[in-house]
Amino acid sequence: MIKAENVCYVYQIGMPFERQALKNINLEIDDGSLVAIIGHTGSGKSTLIQHFNALVKPTSGKIEIDGINVTSKDADLKLVRRKVGIVFQYPEHQLFEETVYKDIAFGPKNMGLSDEEIDRRVRESAKMLGIKEKHLEKSPFDLSGGQKRRVAIAGVLAMRPSVLILDEPTAGLDPKGRDDILEIIKKLHEKNEKMIIIFVSHSMEDVAKTAEKVIVMNEGHVEMMGTVDEVFSKSKKLQEIGLDVPQITRLTNKLKDAGYDLPDNIYTVEEAAEAIKKLAGGVRNV
Amino acid sequence: MFKDIIIGQYIPGNSPLHRMNAPIKIILTIFYIIILFFINNPISYLAFALYTFILVLVSKVPLKMILKGIRPMLWIFIFTAVVNLFMTPGETVWSIPIFKFTLNITSEGIIQGAKMLYRLFFLITGTSLLTLTTSPLQLTDGIETLLRPLSKIKVPSHEIAMMMTIAIRFIPTLAEETDKIMKAQTARGADFESGNIIRRAKAMVPLLIPLFVSAFRRADELATAMEARCYRGGMGRTKMKENKAGIIDLKGCTIFVIALLVLILLEILVEF
Ligand SMILES: Nc1ncnc2c1ncn2[C@@H]1O[C@H](COP(=O)(O)OP(=O)(O)OP(=O)(O)O)[C@@H](O)[C@H]1O
């Protein structure tokens, strides 16, 4: 479980570029949840997630991971970082080893695991991410962008974190690449009952398709928090803070305004198709 | 730590120092450094520090910002101090036996060390003050103007200036990038802080390789972007804003010369 209490964070404190990135954040994330964080550029999403494994310490406030107070001076940061795996934005930029295999093994190796265990974990997470065996001996720099990103994610996954955080995992990928990553996130969520998965996204479609809960950030504070339904039903509020509902929801909302009897909670194309089919079927029957 | 490197960071403002003409500021900074290495008596040291302090006040750059810029240089400071302390021959005031050797601290060493620290400190302060109050664009412009006479003897003044600006411009970017990659690798369990020198050097590999890769990528992107905007070197290039010296520069230079004269007088008249 992740718990944040009154967390504030100020960048470059006391400098002319001082900036309060987080303002009084309070939240709780239960084990086994799949959470999306959305928010306008600069709303503090990346800053917030870096707090979850103590890469950044709050200026004031408290953060607890599985009961460990991360903010206290004598917290075992190594343990925290093992528990909480972060995949940063454009993680492919952090690859450095000669082979994909070695790069994925970097994390487990730092944990001091045995060679067999490392081997097992590397192969397992490579498989999870759909990295082919034959690619394991290649140089990571010879892969395509999307493949590199999977390698980077596999590298974090191989540490078997109990919390997996991904900062904009789909940024800069083609539609197929996006869907693949989202599928992997879903699959991870299904396979690991207790794992918390948090991902940051700018795409409402991705969020609607994948997440169970949504945290909406605005100018450094949590504006809304709730299920996908709860958040996307407040489309006015979302638009006010520079966000939006998925495009398909905008369409069905318009249709509803035009008098068609569609349900409120349509957030994916599939749901819309289903609902419209039903409606059309109903019309024909009359 | 890497965020603390302030060289190459510009703080926009409207102080007299900001408004001065860049080439003149550069020349004055060069003189500032020369004077720094010539002064040699406690009173002038004091006066020089006072001048610098006034300059910082006038520039409205927060004092903290400058002090923060000193911090990454701490190791150079310590190294300089230690070398001077132990390596200057003279009258021994304190000996430290280490195995078979004895290290002697001499009174000359103490003075020499203090002087070197003083010079380093003001060297960084002075140059930071220049870059903090001059936008990178003005700075290159200034360098180019100053180097222009040399293009007669085939010195590629524009190219040199451009290279310098790009280098300066990219210091903060690279620092940020370093910070990011460091965080990413720390999240994967990398440890940059503990262990002996060899372990630490090894720990740098996961940091340096991605950093180089990204530096090359950036260089490549920048080159493409410049070419796409028809950059073709300095030939026949004109400027939207010509930098002309004005009243403020005259004032600045006058004050500088007066300060210099006072310093010279102090050097000559005050005997120690
Ligand atoms: N290293 C830094 N120094 C100073 N300010 C920073 C730094 N990093 C971020 N900020 C500021 O903190 C605020 C929050 O940044 P953050 O990166 O968390 O935003 P974000 O929500 O992740 O945005 P994006 O969607 O663009 O990734 C921004 O206003 C940003 O300008």
Ligand SMILES: [Mg+2]
């Ligand atoms: Mg971000």
